[in-house]
Amino acid sequence: MYRRKAVFLYFFKTNNEMKLQFKYAFLTLCLSGAMFACKDDKDTAVKPVDEKKDSIVNENVTIKANGVVEINSLPVPTTSTLNYNLFSFTKMGLVGVGEDSINTAAWDLAFRGSGLIMAPNWGGTAPDYWDGVDKFAMNPSDVMVAGYEDTTFDAITTAPAASAFIHTVGMDVSQPVYNTETGELAYFNFPKTTVFVFKLNDGRYVKFQYISIYKGAPEKPTAEIYQKDFGYWTFKYFISAKGSTDLTTK
Structure with missing residues (x-):
């Protein structure tokens, strides 16, 4: 009787242990399956990040993936040195006509005539004229500029200190080339090592490079x-975010 009881107890204990082991094994298998299922669900839910692409605004304006605005072979409206062609960086194009536009802050950069000489909008009745009365008159603009030589567009990665900016009535970006035999003007060169940084009215900075005055920018x-x-x-520029001095484009 004792032996039967002992055998029964042993069998009962062993049977229960097997049940527990099977239970734990089954539970482990379920958990493993759930983990793999979650992993698969997670993997399939991941979507590739959309790559930034160039955006073509019109036949003369392209916004590159890095935010650089390229103005390509934009026709000059007037080549008369008595007139100014007014450009807005934000609007990516020429704005306004005549003296009414000159007396406003609607533009940032003026091209005199054909555009060999430029001037930032710093509050005068014309890009190359300013006096104390104008400062309190119709034009609230105060665009300043800093110039760099012997550098590249991408090499300028941050705006300079405030002390580097000045008001100026004109920036000549061209280099005349003369015929060695006749002494007459042959053509203009535009150095690719000159870069300007403008400080706009709202505190943003604009990195700017003049590239060409010829169709197709040869x-x-x-x-x-x-x-x-x-x-x-043909020129290009990059506008910093408001409140930032970062001009990185590479």
């Missing part, structure tokens, strides 16, 4: 190109 202009394809602006 790498090496000639006298023939000057005669046939003069009067098309």
Whole structure:
């Protein structure tokens, strides 16, 4: 009787242990399956990050993926040195006509005539004229500029200190090339190592590079190109975020 009881107790204990082991094994298998299922669900839910692409605004304006605005072969409206062509960085194009526009802050940069000489909008009745009366008159603009030489567009990664900015009545970005035999003007070069940084009215900064005045922006202009394809602006610029001095574009 004792032996039967002992056998029964042993069998009962062993049977229960097997049940517990099977129970734990089954539970482990379920948990493993759930983990794999969650992993699979998570993996399939991940969506690839959309890559930034260039945006074509119109035939003359492209916004690059890095935020650089490229103005390509924009026709010059007037080449008369008595008139100004007014450009807005934010609107990415020419704005206004005549003296009424000049007396406002609607533009940032003026091209005199064909655009070989530029001037920032710093509050005068014309880009190259300013006096004490104008400061309290119709034009609240106060765009300043800092210039860099022997550098590249991408090399300028931050706006300079406030002391580097000045008011100026004109910036000549061209280099005339003369015929060595006749002494007459042959064409204009535009150095790719000159970069400007403008400080706008709202505190944003604009990195700017003038590239060409010829249609298609040829790498090496000639006298023939000057005669046939003069009067098309190509330049690029990058506007910092408001409150930021970061001008990184590379």
